[in-house]
Amino acid sequence: MRTELETTLLHCRNLPSPPGVALQIIALAQDPNATLGAAAQVIGLDPALSARLLRVANSPLYATRRRTETLAQAMAMLGLNATLSLALGFSLVHGLRGHNGTAELQERIWRRSVLGAMAARLLGQQANLKRAETLMLAGLLQDIGRLALLQAMPEDYSALCAKADGNAALLGLEREAFDADHAEVGAWLARRWHLPDYLVDTIAGSESGAAEDAFLRCVQASGPIADLWLADGDESGALRESALARIEACTGNGLDALDEVLSLMAASLPEISAIFEVRIEHPAHLQAISDEAKELLVLRNLRQIQDASQAHQDVKVTEERMRQLTEQARRDPLTGVYNRLHMEEVLEREFAAATMHPMTVALIDLDDFKQINDRYGHLVGDQVLRQFAQTVQRVLRSTDFVARYGGEEFLLVLNYSNESAAEQVLQRLLNEVSRTPMAVVDGHPVHTTFSAGIATHNNAPGCQFDNVRDLLQAADNVLYGAKRDGRNRVRQHGTQPGEDD
Missing domain, CATH: 1.10.3210.10 (Hypothetical protein af1432)
Known part of the structure; x- marks a missing residue:
């Protein structure tokens, strides 16, 4: 390209340039750690862009998929890379279409x-x-x-x-x-x-x-x-x-x-x-x-009609199998609750959505679990983990989430629960676990307890965490405080986010 042409382009005041939202999307598109939550925050700044994404998700280009009603549903259906690509294209539209006669x-x-x-x-x-x-x-x-x-x-x-x-x-x-x-x-x-x-x-x-x-x-x-x-x-x-x-x-x-x-x-x-x-x-x-x-x-339609019944049945079988495989990929194979990978996606989504309501996380660690494995063996230890997960699911609401976070550690997400309400739920769960046998060996019940740390986002005005990582770190800090204080107890994070225990 000739130097004169480049100079002309550089000095053109009307040369198309990306708007602010597009610049942020460009940065996200090149960030390997970008998440749907971060993309949602950026795209949500532009209502027109949000509307376009929702509309394209429901266009004939995606005719085989179910209708989406919200931006969050559209982004979840499209996926992160597709969302960023489409959003970047839409956000550049006005910059590319100036008016000069x-x-x-x-x-x-x-x-x-x-x-x-x-x-x-x-x-x-x-x-x-x-x-x-x-x-x-x-x-x-x-x-x-x-x-x-x-x-x-x-x-x-x-x-x-x-x-x-x-x-x-x-x-x-x-x-x-x-x-x-x-x-x-x-x-x-x-x-x-x-x-x-x-x-x-x-x-x-x-x-x-x-x-x-x-x-x-x-x-x-x-x-x-x-x-x-x-x-x-x-x-x-x-x-x-x-x-x-x-x-x-x-x-x-x-x-x-x-x-x-x-x-x-x-x-x-x-x-x-x-x-x-x-x-x-x-x-x-x-x-x-x-x-x-x-x-x-x-x-093609005539040929499809001839085999319509079988094709329909094949589709139903395939869809059910895909649903099962998708659900299995989200679940911990031992306990049946969500696995850590899926819970991290849930955390990002719920954190991004928790703008006007509280969201509480609780990290739970079974007390002296190693002693159970050492005394009774790993098969009994596995039974204890399964029974504990089932007990948690009985106590929680349908809007809450539980995942096995690693070993004998579990993570709970309690939506619309402040610290006080969350502590009541965890204390009720602790009482239920304490009196419920987690396994029976040679006719003798095996009991256990747990320690838990609670942290709440949007618990009160001015009490917000910057990101999911800080929220989890706060819960983790008070969990280990509960361990140090003797186990078998529930502890809350301080009233100000980021405050150490």
Whole structure:
């Protein structure tokens, strides 16, 4: 890229730039320790962004999933990486669409970007790639170089676009005029925004020859599909061949893949157009393609109807098996309560949601458990752990959570419980455990007790913890205080968060 062009871009006051929320999302996207709770705090700062995420989660792109009613449900369904990718794309929308007297051309570029985003995502699904939402983001941002050039040089770049007959011609004119094309300019801009390296590299290679990387091939194919959609009927033949070649390299399938992508794009378009605030028509020259796709779908449906009963039963069996496997992955195999990994997810979610109500955690450690193992053996010790877990579940409310946190240590999450209420629950549990045999050996009951440490977030105004780790540390501190004081007791954290015992 010529030095003069870079200088022009750097001195452009209207050059697109990420808003504050986007900068925070960029940082989260590159943080290996980022959590859904942290993402929820950032996204929740922008009500419009939250609404868009919820709407896309319920769009035809996710037609096979159940309807989500809240942002938290949408984020949990999408997952962290997909949430960050979609949120980043939405949060960049307004920065990319300024106004400098070139609204018509700008809208045309944005239509291509949105169509490219849909096509990239659908191609990724056909190619069995797992990063569907990151593909959508890459497809959306592949033309940011064009928007940057339009902002920096509105008259000159508008004239260049008017002169170009298609995207390939435009690339040649850009290289001749600037010694760089819009893909290179877009990568330069993405690098200045500190976007992840994979996005910078994908934008840079979006207009190059066939790539080895499957992710990049999907983005490279999405542009020609968008051009085919936006083209006049007379141009569609050559553009169709170009799109087919790119799709073949991407999915290994040509015509059928193109027909299916276009059909799914048409089904998703009304909702996606509203989400991205752009008007995209369904062109007449694609009707033939749509008709072929419909015929193909009818034939497939007829075959599916013939096997409908068996297919339905297979789906139910698979769904039940998946439900069981998912639940097993969340549970401790010995006691049946949640395991530590799942409880950490629960903690992050509940902590993020506890903005207006108290949330209490209690760390419980069985007293002298090693002596039980040494005296009766590990099988009896396992029986004690199982019976203890069952006793805890009988005492707790349905809104509370319990997990085996490690060895003979358990973690309780008591929602909407202040320290006083939580202490009553723990004391009742202690009494119940003390009088209930945890095992019977040779006709003799085996009893145990426990020590517990309680800490509460939002117990009173000004009494909040900064994060889950600090909350757990507070509970852990008072647990060991209870151990030092003689065991078989429940202790509370101090009235001020962070206060040591």
